[in-house]
Amino acid sequence: MSRIxxxxxxxxxxxxxxxDESDLDKMMAVWxxxxxxxxxxxxxxxxxxxxxxxxxxxxxxxQALKIDISVNHLQWIExxxxxxxxxxxxxxxxxxxxxxxxxxxxxxxxxxxxxxHLLLHFNSPTPPPAGVLPPLPGGQERRNQ
Amino acid sequence: MSRIxxxxxxxxxxxxxxxDESDLDKMMAVWxxxxxxxxxxxxxxxxxxxxxxxxxxxxxxxQALKIDISVNHLQWIExxxxxxxxxxxxxxxxxxxxxxxxxxxxxxxxxxxxxxHLLLHFNSPTPPPAGVLPPLPGGQERRNQ
Numbered sequence: 001m002s003r004i005x006x007x008x009x010x011x012x013x014x015x016x017x018x019x020d021e022s023d024l025d026k027m028m029a030v031w032x033x034x035x036x037x038x039x040x041x042x043x044x045x046x047x048x049x050x051x052x053x054x055x056x057x058x059x060x061x062x063q064a065l066k067i068d069i070s071v072n073h074l075q076w077i078e079x080x081x082x083x084x085x086x087x088x089x090x091x092x093x094x095x096x097x098x099x100x101x102x103x104x105x106x107x108x109x110x111x112x113x114x115x116x117h118l119l120l121h122f123n124s125p126t127p128p129p130a131g132v133l134p135p136l137p138g139g140q141e142r143r144n145q
Numbered sequence: 146m147s148r149i150x151x152x153x154x155x156x157x158x159x160x161x162x163x164x165d166e167s168d169l170d171k172m173m174a175v176w177x178x179x180x181x182x183x184x185x186x187x188x189x190x191x192x193x194x195x196x197x198x199x200x201x202x203x204x205x206x207x208q209a210l211k212i213d214i215s216v217n218h219l220q221w222i223e224x225x226x227x228x229x230x231x232x233x234x235x236x237x238x239x240x241x242x243x244x245x246x247x248x249x250x251x252x253x254x255x256x257x258x259x260x261x262h263l264l265l266h267f268n269s270p271t272p273p274p275a276g277v278l279p280p281l282p283g284g285q286e287r288r289n290q
Contacts, residue, residue, distance in 0.1 A: 038222065080225075
């Protein structure tokens with residue numbers, strides 16, 4: 001069942017807590033109770049609808065490997081009852097000191113009479129670090145943020 | 146300047162037309178006139194704000210290599226004045242018969258008193274084809290869509 005959240009930021013905290021705790025019920029409580037929710041994790045096909053999204057996270061949480069995830073906010077886009085948060089996630093196996101490159105993440109939240117919930121989560125790779133990245137086509141300066 | 150679009154689908158048509166035509170003014174006319182717009186193209190850092198988004202597409206359109214892009218709709222998520230379209234894009238150099246793997250794309254549109262415009266565009270890789278893809282963690286069946 002969905003929980004009532006008072007802000008998009010509260011949903012986001014619960015989303016990453018659910019990952020930290022491998023808690024499937026907590027994870028599903030952050031998503032909107034709707035069959036059009038969608039989740040796009042790295043190297044996985046698009047999953048949409050609560051049943052498919054639940055199966056996806058069930059698989060992630062059943063991994064023997066526990067992960068630690070930290071996030072860095074890049075930008076919020078807010079329009080009325082919609083909030084879009086763009087972040088960098090750094091994911092690493094618990095206990096590992098190995099430094100992984102960050103990945104981009106985007107979370108789209110919606111407010112309705114059940115409070116704020118997650119509609120869409122996606123990940124996308126970040127480009128290689130400066131010096132490794134090929135120049136932008138057209139030759140203009142690259143803009144790292 | 147922004148154009149007035151009557152639907153998210155009209156914005157989307159103009160967005161892909163702008164890519165087909167390498168038309169920077171047409172491209173910028175689809176984006177909301179706001180400094181929080183954001184664009185995440187493959188292998189590029191996040192660009193946000195009209196100036197950065199314009200620079201990004203200027204670089205793409207100045208490539209000597211002309212590209213052909215075709216799209217396949219996967220899902221629409223609609224909530225009042227917001228529409229989220231999830232698609233597959235197939236991008237190939239014009240004149241090339243080489244088959245590229247599709248990439249995921251997401252477009253978030255917003256309606257206000259200037260009509261519908263684009264707030265966010267992102268791309269994300271698709272997983273390798275079935276048979277190449279490692280099984281989902283947890284061992285459950287993979288769900289291709």
